[in-house]
Amino acid sequence: MPEGQVLELTGLTKRFGAVSAVDSLDARVEPGLVTGFLGPNGAGKTTSLRMLLGLVRPTSGTATIGGKRYADLASPLQTVGAALEASSFHPGRSAANHLKVYARAAKLPISRVDEVLGLVGLSDVAGRRVGGFSLGMRQRLGLATALLGDPGVLVLDEPTNGLDPEGIRWMRSLLRHLAEEGRTVLISSHLLAEVQQTVDALLIISHGRLVFQGGVEDLADPDEYATVVDAPDRAALSALLDERGIPYQLLRNGFTIRHLEPVEVGALAAGAGIALSNLQSKGASLEDIFLELVSGVRAHASAGGTTVPAATPTAGIPDAEAPAPVPTAAVPAESVPAAAVPAEPVPAAAVPAEPVPAAAVPAESVPVEPGPGAEPAPSTAMVTVAAPAPALRAEAPPAPTQPEAPRSSYSVASTGVIDVVPPAQTATAPPAHDGTATADAVPADTVTGDTAPGNTSTDDGEVQR
């Protein structure tokens, strides 16, 4: 059984001329976990991985695998399996011969070639030239190359690129399985939604610097969770909430109540005899948090103070910051009972000094009253996603699991895109992409038939059940 190794990046820096692609990156990747390595395009993910694998020479700092540099590993392919891009193949060579080349180099038995081809589902095309392969098949072949030496460490750059939803699900369960065997699994992505169900730990970098390191659960503040409730008789519900002095916000998909568990709201409504049409827990969008982290609006202690200051003028900041002033503008127009306005929870009060909750709230309000220049960058149609606890995931990651506890749910923007994109692009995002991303990000039973591509307008809460 191959042993997982600790990957350690220490002060890792790569400069190309005056530009720092990676800037004194310190990170640690533990065995037995799937670690997501996230960042927008150009954040330095691939360069960091290539330095770890000895393909790119660091300007300074070190990257080690179990304490050794890659070049010093006695048997590299048996220690680390890496798939960096889907194009590292000679198009004229067959899949089996491609693997045979590297099996020979690593002194692996040739029988291993058929084994890994079977493992990734390419046995039928083993003799076919790689030039005729689709992107998904190339990804699988890249993974087969990585698995050739049965390594204890797997480093995969954008492993789900080009895979169909079924392939993505397969990849996730495979990665989980490999991590449960005690291996170190590091996957990079620029899509948070793509990895957040798979990973146990996250490394987020932006502009070559670490902005977050920790578990997925550490990313969001529990205070940012809220309950969404709706009833056919909204007037009765709002009257009840007013009566109890519970602050709320009325959006198209219902009342959003902060700091109150669904079970409490449900009991309240039941007591008042109000039939509910919708009751669920909703977290602050991880994607919003991610965007704020990479744009520097939000700093996280895990980054060790290396975060880019919020004042740094970057393209991402205006988008992410702009929503902050919106609530006051948007809320009065939206909240039906005027009495509710004074009771509106001021997000800033909940978490002082952090503009985060404010950013999360207007994301939903905006379509109703889009303040000029105040549109948040990503589409944030909320989709409730079951966040299986690690124990649950151990069985079968993509298995349909209903949210067990009200708190264990996240919201994901249905676009799944966590890159910093200008608002205009969000509006014209291709529907097909939305549909795919949603399907990918959500467990089977959560994605219902009405997750139609056209059904992803930014304030549309009906995607969820």
Added chain:
Amino acid sequence: MSLVAVTRSEYTKQFSTVGWWVLAIVLVVYVAFTAGVLALVFGGVASGRLTGNGPTPQTEGLAGLVYSSASGVGYVFPLLVGTLMVTTEFRHKTLTPTFLATPRRGVVLGGKFFVGIVVGLLYGILGSAAAVAAGAGVLSIFGVDAELGSPDTWTLVGRMLLAFSLWALVGIGVGTVVRNQVAAIVIVLAVTLFIEPIVRTLGGLVSGFSEVVKWFPSAASDALVGKTIFGAMSSGGSGSLDWWVGGLVLLAYAVVFLVIGLFTTWRRDID
């Protein structure tokens, strides 16, 4: 990670794509055609069946001259195949998995070096066989002795095999220095088909110039093989190097290119 494992890997790499046998077929056809035409002309004139312009050449040694066309015109092929062995890796980005499997990059170049010798020998055998078969066949039509039993003929073939292997190594060196595949192919073809023939022709005409020209790679190769059609045509000049010096000069070209490549492109970041 040993050199043996890497050499086996490179061997699999080399013979698992169509490139080598496509070039081999072209080599055989090209050499056979050239040897056949030379045999036809020399054999015809020597035997008196064709009327020549100049003095009638002797039939003795004619066969060797015809057979030497294998390396005389065919050396471009091991040179190209050696160049492609390296530039293909850059072009298709296969250096990434290659260096992941063998992080000690110099060892990879060592593996290519040995496989280059093997491929060069293979091409040498194919090219010599084509030249001998076509040349001997046509010569025998004119009744000229094909000299297949002569030890000189087989010494010539042996030296041609050596020359082919050395040319493959020069090719690997060129590919390591010029990693852009298109640029490398253009350079190889331009030098071998235009620059060297022109310079060597001038070297035969201008006295003193030949002292420099004889150190050119193709001149060294011809010296190694011994007889060449080029040498026979440009009879002027102060002669060529000894055969073993020619071999060492060719090897020196290969080593110099390989060392330059090893300390420049081969050390660069792979992306």
